[in-house]
Amino acid sequence: MTAYSAVLAAGLALLAVAAAADLVFGARRPRLLPVPYWLGAAASACLAVAGAAALAGRPVVLRVTGLLGSGTVGPAADRLSGLFLVIAFGAAFAVSLALASWAAGPGRPGRRGLGASYALALGAVAVVLTARDAFTFLFAWESLTLAFYLLSGFERARAGRPAAALVTLAFGRISGVLLLAGLLLLAGRSGSLTLTSLTHAAPGTLRSAAEVLLLAGFAAKVGLVPFQVWLPRGYSAAPGPARAVMAGVAVNVGFYGLWRTLALLGPPPAAVTGILLVLASLTAVLGIAHAAVQTGLQRVIAYSSVENTGLILAGFGVALVGAATRDRDLLAAGLLAATLQVVAHTAAKSLLFTSSARMEAVDGTDNLDRLRGSVRLRPWSGTGLAVGSLTLAGLPPTVGFVSEWFLLEALMQQFRVPGLGDRLVLAITGAAVALTAGFAGVTFVRLIGMVVLGKPGSPGGAVPRDYGLAGRAAIILLGAACLVTAALTPLEIRAIAAGLSPILPASATMGALKSPWVLQPVFADFSILSPSWLWLVMPALFLVTGLVAWAASGSRLLRVRRVPPWRSATAGVSGRASYTAFGFANPTRRVLAGVLHTRAEVRRIDGPRPGSETAVSAAQPAPGPPSPTSRQEELADNAVHVGYSSDVIEVVEEYLYRPILRPFLLLVRLAQRLQSGRLDAYLAYMLIALIAVLAVVTALH
Amino acid sequence: MWALRGLRNGVLTTRWPARPDDYAAATRGPATVLTALAGESVNLGGLCPTGAITREASGPLRLDQGRCIQCGRCVAARPDVFGWTSGPGSAVLARPALVVPPVDETADRLAAIRDDLRARTRALRRSVHLRHVDAGSDGTEEWEILALLNPVYDIHRLGIFLTASPRHADVLLVTGAGARGMTEPLRQTYEAMPYPKVVIAVGTDAVGGGLVSPSYATAGGVGDMVPVDVWLPGSPPSPFSILHALLLALGRVPVRAGSQR
Amino acid sequence: MPATTSAALAASVPELWDELTSEVAAGRRFADLFATTSPGGLLLTAHLASPAGITTREAMLPPGAAGYPALTPRLGAAFWYEREIHDLFGAIPEGHPRLEPLILTAAGDPPRPGAEVKPRSVNPDPGVLPSHVAGPGLFTIPHGPVRSGVMESIEYLVETPGEDIPHLNMRVFYKHRGIEKRFEGMTTADGLLLAERAEGIASVAHALAYCHALEQVAGTEVPRAAGLIRTVHAELERLACHLDVIVRLADGAGLAVATARFGWHKEQVLRLVSRLCGSRFGRGVVVPGGVSRHPLIGLGDLLAASGELDKRIAADSSLLMGTASFLDRLRRTGPLRPERAREHGALGPVGRASGYTDDARQSRPYDAYGSLAVRTASRPDGDAMARLEVRIDEIAQSFHLLRQAAGELAEAAAGPLLQPCDPADGRGIGWAEAPQGEVLYDIRVADRMIGRCRARSASFHNLVLMHEVFAGDILTDFPFIEASFGLSIAGVSS
16 A cells, blocks of 8 residues: 555544544533544545645555445546545645634534534545446435535424424435446446446447436536535534535536536536536526625625536536547636636635634624624634635636636636637637626625724623634635635646546646746636735735835824724714614625516515614613603603514525425325334335346346 | 707806806895994994894994895995995905904904815815704705706806715805704714815804804804815805805915905 | 785684685695794684685694694694794694604794894704604715705705615705894884795795785775886796706706806896896885886886897797607606695796696786786696706796796886885784785884784795605606706795
């Protein structure tokens, strides 16, 4: 066994130990609660190192057969697996540090099981990324679904969590079933379960159908329309930074699967590519439309995952078009854009969910209006939130800007594609991506402006403390990944080129480097960007401007007279007097009313307001004749008030799933009759199933 | 369509102050005392509703233009003693300078104040932004200030602009008799303006309280609320007078030798 | 001028309210409600308007009573009147839906017009400020009192969920100058000067209403020539105000050329007025008993200048009413429902644009209006466009009246301009149609000095309707709605 294979094995072993430690000690010794996460951090480091080695071309193979869950061939990492191992477990390392810090804090999990679910999730991710035969792959996939179910259902006492866990499980099973069907079809064709042998399946409708099933299964994992309804619920339901494990680390297995399908089976039929592109643009627009109008912080971030899925799959769609038309440069451009967006999304989403883990209001809600001015109370979380938001909004000089630039440039190459249908679909997708980028700006400005900045309301109680040392290290690491990686994009592209070599030669992807520090969208003479230079020039501009201002002001630049902000000299109002997070999203609700099906209502409320925020300056009413002040307030409180409410609905859920839910539940009730609880009935079922299988097998041979 | 309509009547803008303007020269300013000698024969009872006309112990009449609401009663009663000033030059840099006939001591003080104001507004001379605050006016001063924006006066040609935010403003125009409800908003507006700033009290109400004062709800002019640099009487002052006051504040009015203003 | 019936004293305040509600149900318009401190207690006076004239009803509140049953639940138009009485006198209307300080926010002794005592200077007390909290899902944007642009001081509290305006509140106490208390103790000549400055842009109308009240006390008949000169100045003032509204609307819509041209027309009107009488706002012309002097320019010049203005303004107005982008901002913006306008008795162009036509020049003619043909402009829609159309019609109407008056003046110029009018004691009621609507004065004279002078401007009556005209409008419609009302805050807060 080579050195790096040992590292890989060590990583998996550490994860097993972590799960065991959590199950054994659990909540009995609170001081030992962070131990599984420390072990997980070490494991992530090992796995990331192994992935880097695989990316560099070193052999990383584990020869284990006959163990539980292993098939005919043991796990091994080739370059593509190595690339995704580095991405996923680089983020997992930081997230594990944050989890360790969080578990030691006041929000610690109340009972054992979270660490074990976390270790199971990471282990399943590692095995999926390194699986080399279908059985191992599917086993690890189902384990991941189980881990997701356990993670999202961990806090089952809180409202809505059990339902969310159930939905997560359901969609995880749907993706598992689709993958099972696809893989088995291909295995039947090619005669072996090994993944590499699936390439040799005979071309035809069955192979195309299998490929479509595989693509659909992976798409369900990452949340493409119409499978995106579980993402917001599932992600929000998990506790604390475990959301980052689900949304930032584990979601990459879906993208890995898509990349691997392209590597093994080549492009699907053209119609499927077209449908994929259309769905990707729908996903992006729907995701950002909902993210822009949500009232809860976790929901905003979760819907942003949906949007990013759309963006990544748009890039992937471009790659598929390139593969189908045998245009290597287009394939490279699309895959590079998609992979860059995967990197950006992993870093930013992990950072966002890590930072928001500490952001709960005193009453436990994550309502945006109650979380104003977080950067004062929780500076580290607030800064992390700001950096993550800037990255996902695609603002320079973050890595999100680079990836979105690449994506738009790749989509702009549509004029090089020969077929009119492809060109049309690519153009529509390009327009949708641009629209998404605009609304992403609005969404994240709302987060930064309302949650991070702004005047904090009175805490009124115990405020959750910010992260400890480990958590701060995690936020620094992830923030650096968002910011500094942009300056080092050429190195990143080199690594990605190496990682994509099973799909296309590295030299094609390296065509994105026009010169050592200048990038182009693989096609020459189209457009250039240099984030490295941007990282030098932007701070320099600030510095120069500051120096000029200081010199021109005669060194009086810092002599400042402070006056309150200008508000047209109003006498003041008590209560909210500036834009709330709800109000800021109102124009978006109106503009996108078609997508969101907004319903707004203004109603008059007579009499005293329930739960009103009366004037803070209320003097205590003295006994005796009422003073004018209290009488005014009493009269004002009893006046007529106007209330406003606005609701949006999720169109896919409302119009696709709810109608089929009723007949489905009817079917379930019918099927429940089979669950009679009698042993002889079950034995009879097993006998019938066995006879049926035997009959089918005999008939086929 | 509107573009062509705008060209229909040619150039409407006055050339004042570069060239003389007939309407400007005919502008009626506050009343003034034509001759101080006939002081003893004037019966002051019921003559001036705001009490602007007083008689000093030694006999000469004094008329405080800062309290003149241009009602014309004194001019109608004794046209030999009282008359109207005409022309736009009624603004002054110190409150005592509004008392006519002028007292000698004010001349040197005025020169010092004028130089100080010129030094302060050196940076504002060619481009200045105005902010207006209504501290209890009757509505006419606002019309006259807004008239500066119409094509006849067009203050933009002089580099003077109106701005909405006091953060961008250099000159504060205050109208109104100093309603007490506006004490705090006026103070906030003044504080919100960066230095260097100039305050112009526009109208007799702002200078001396007008006919509305004394009242329980006014402060008798805005002099106590903000430090005023230029006092402009008139009820209301015509747009040419306001323009003259602005140019005086910016030091762009050519000073005639031996002139008080 | 039609005579007014003498004031009828009801036995008690509830009986007064019964009489008022039955009169309003019978078709009369509620015109005014105010109080006076008198030896017998607090005298509540109400005015009702009808084509026959102004009817007065009064009731006395005994000295010890701290409050009285409110009129507002029965007659919504009294909403702000009762708040004003509460601010100035301290009497509490029980059952009033929202008794917050309207024009005075000071704790301590109220000024009490009619009482001999001179109140000490009041300083606004932030402690008694109405605490305004928006309902659920809404937040409040405070706009004012120092607003963007050269505008009078008033604060609007816009309750909004983020784009729409479901609700609007106003704070009008910033500009309160204590005019009603200032009138007391003045001579009638000084009182005229103060009346001109109560609402400066309607100086002539206020002076007319004041003089009509005094002429009623003294029983003076105004000579024909004086009536015609008064009419000329009143119509020129109406022109200036309506042109100002058009300037503000065009400015809000960003039509630079239209703003400039109408600004030029307004400047020409003001210069014409100053050439006629020496003051750009027509001050010093109207005196009790007639006018102070002949016009300073010849009638031929007046007719020529007004004819040219008429042609230019008509051409520009027709172009303005053909500019689709401009009309788009006004159509269906700020609609005032006709039944609401009728219920409230909305005055001036605001009421006439909602179908409620009550023009004092036509219903209760004064000066020369009885002989001149006054046609009332009206529209049924009630939105900002209707208010603009009504004003454009009234501009054309004003030029027509000007020509008629100037023509008749040529014949009547030889007559006297002034009849002696120096009442010593008595009480009179005078009105005039200002550009904003009807102005109503109720003056008590004692010993040639003013004992109590109530000046009710149309702006005070109409501004409360701003609460109700926001139906589906967004924040950017606000300047149009405010400009289309065309009111003067000086008249509201006096």
